[in-house]
Amino acid sequence: MxxxxxxxxxxxxxxxxxxxxxxxxxxxxxxxxxxxxxxxxxxxxxxxxxxxxxxxxxxxxxxxxxxxxxxxxxxxxxxxxxGCDTQGHHHHFICTDCGKTKSIEFCPMESINENLKGYDIENHKFEIYGKCPVCS
Amino acid sequence: MxxxxxxxxxxxxxxxxxxxxxxxxxxxxxxxxxxxxxxxxxxxxxxxxxxxxxxxxxxxxxxxxxxxxxxxxxxxxxxxxxGCDTQGHHHHFICTDCGKTKSIEFCPMESINENLKGYDIENHKFEIYGKCPVCS
DNA sequence: ATTTTATTCGTAATCATTATTATTTCGAGA
DNA sequence: TCTCGAAATAATAATGATTACGAATAAAAT
Missing domain, CATH: 1.10.10.10 (Winged helix-like DNA-binding domain superfamily/Winged helix DNA-binding domain)
Known part of the structure; x- marks a missing residue:
């Protein structure tokens, strides 16, 4: 943006x-x-x-x-x-050194096959932490 | 435990x-x-x-x-x-009303197929938020 | 230009968390 | 059981992030 x-x-x-x-x-x-x-x-x-x-x-x-x-x-x-230019919902890899991020298109909610009947899902969080190529 | x-x-x-x-x-x-x-x-x-x-x-x-x-x-x-009795690594559904949780066996890191070459992954977080059957 | 209203400034309060030091308690060994 | 040294706690105080608030200012609408 x-x-x-x-x-x-x-x-x-x-x-x-x-x-x-x-x-x-x-x-x-x-x-x-x-x-x-x-x-x-x-x-x-x-x-x-x-x-x-x-x-x-x-x-x-x-x-x-x-x-x-x-x-x-x-x-x-x-x-x-x-906000990312990437259209739609996505997640992030976040570098714990410099804070830079990389978008992750994969969303675990699409793949999850757990029985959550009766649970009213409102939100979720998926983040991967580590060192980016520059910092590692 | x-x-x-x-x-x-x-x-x-x-x-x-x-x-x-x-x-x-x-x-x-x-x-x-x-x-x-x-x-x-x-x-x-x-x-x-x-x-x-x-x-x-x-x-x-x-x-x-x-x-x-x-x-x-x-x-x-x-x-x-x-700590959960559930052996090994897992995630949680967390009720935003009462705080009670349900273990999620599924781990997104097993299914992810994103190119993260060069990235040194140290950690990740996956949590689902919402209302449990009692609170919803 | 004047008025209206959102926004900012300056500062203080709040809230979670961490740190400090003196005191107390645990528990191993006499 | 008693004593002793290490570990843990109590009683603050300090820190750091965040929020709150009244007075002053600045944007934009008339």
């Missing part, structure tokens, strides 16, 4: 276009990996010395709700990344 | 048998579900008004290291459950 597409999405929903939001999105567009909130804060502070965590988290959650970002929990911290 | 088996495992490794440890294990033996650290603390405080979080966490991590407990992250909090 590029910057303009994301901003367009927000505009359609009636959200304002602020410098901070643009800057946050720019960071994600530039980096194809999961990023922690505090890293975002640090980078934004170069342009906006006064940004608060409130702004960061509010926007990260907003962008996640609008499906512009995807979130996951890594090492006790929430991490975010730009 | 029952209480005696767990205590035996600890003894073999040279860990002391303390009332607090016993009590923590009892709680897990009684409840077949993921439990948050703070719930454990609350329950233990009925018997030991002075227990500290330090004791709780130290023991939860110790028990996890000794493979008596299993850990996962739910809603930003670490949760623990007694």
């Amino acid at each position: 590029n910057l303009e597409t994301a901003l367009q999405k927000l505009k359609e929903k009636g959200y304002k276009r602020t410098r901070q939001r643009e800057r946050i999105l720019e960071i994600f567009v530039k980096q194809d990996q999961y990023i922690a909130a505090k890293s975002i804060l640090k980078e934004i502070q170069e342009d906006f010395p006064g940004v608060s965590y409130d702004t960061i988290y509010r926007n990260l959650y907003l962008l996640t709700d609008e499906e512009i970002l995807e979130a996951t929990e890594l090492g006790g911290e929430k991490h975010f990344r730009l | 029952n209480l005696e088996t767990a205590l035996q495992k600890l003894k073999e490794k040279g860990y002391k048998r303390t009332r607090q440890r016993e009590r923590i294990l009892e709680i897990f033996v009684k409840q077949d579900q993921y439990i948050a650290a703070k719930s454990i603390l609350k329950e233990i405080q009925e018997d030991f008004p002075g227990v500290s979080y330090d004791t709780i966490y130290r023991n939860l991590y110790l028990l996890t290291d000794e493979e008596i407990l299993e850990a996962t992250e739910l809603g930003g909090e670490k949760h623990f459950r007694l």
Whole structure:
């Protein structure tokens, strides 16, 4: 996803276009990996010395709700990344060193043959962790 | 796993048998579900008004290291459950209401056919979330 | 330009988790 | 049973991530 597409999405929903939001999105567009909130804060502070965590988290959650970002929990911290171009549902390999990811098209829910009668399935998580070719 | 088996495992490794440890294990033996650290603390405080979080966490991590407990992250909090009787590697359905779980024998890593050449796989997570038959 | 309203700033509070130090308890051996 | 050293605990305090809130600001609608 590029910057303009994301901003367009927000505009359609009636959200304002602020410098901070643009800057946050720019960071994600530039980096194809999961990023922690505090890293975002640090980078934004170069342009906006006064940004608060409130702004960061509010926007990260907003962008996640609008499906512009995807979130996951890594090492006790929430991490975010730009939604993938890959169409449709998929999963990720996540490098535990650099945070870069590789899409996994395979979804275990398609292959699972377990008896889950009576269980109301709402969601699932499948992630593979390790070192990417660069880090290993 | 029952209480005696767990205590035996600890003894073999040279860990002391303390009332607090016993009590923590009892709680897990009684409840077949993921439990948050703070719930454990609350329950233990009925018997030991002075227990500290330090004791709780130290023991939860110790028990996890000794493979008596299993850990996962739910809603930003670490949760623990007694290791399953189910032998070997497996996954879980987790009820988002009551926290009870059902073992899933199927492991996606056996079926995955994605090209991950060059990637050093260390770990993976597969969990299904939803409502169990009782809660749905 | 003015008004409306979302958004941000600045800061403080909260919550889970980890760390510290003095004290207590376990349990092995005398 | 008693003593002793190691291990474990209690009682905080500290940290780090996240959330909350009132006042100030900035975007966009009129």
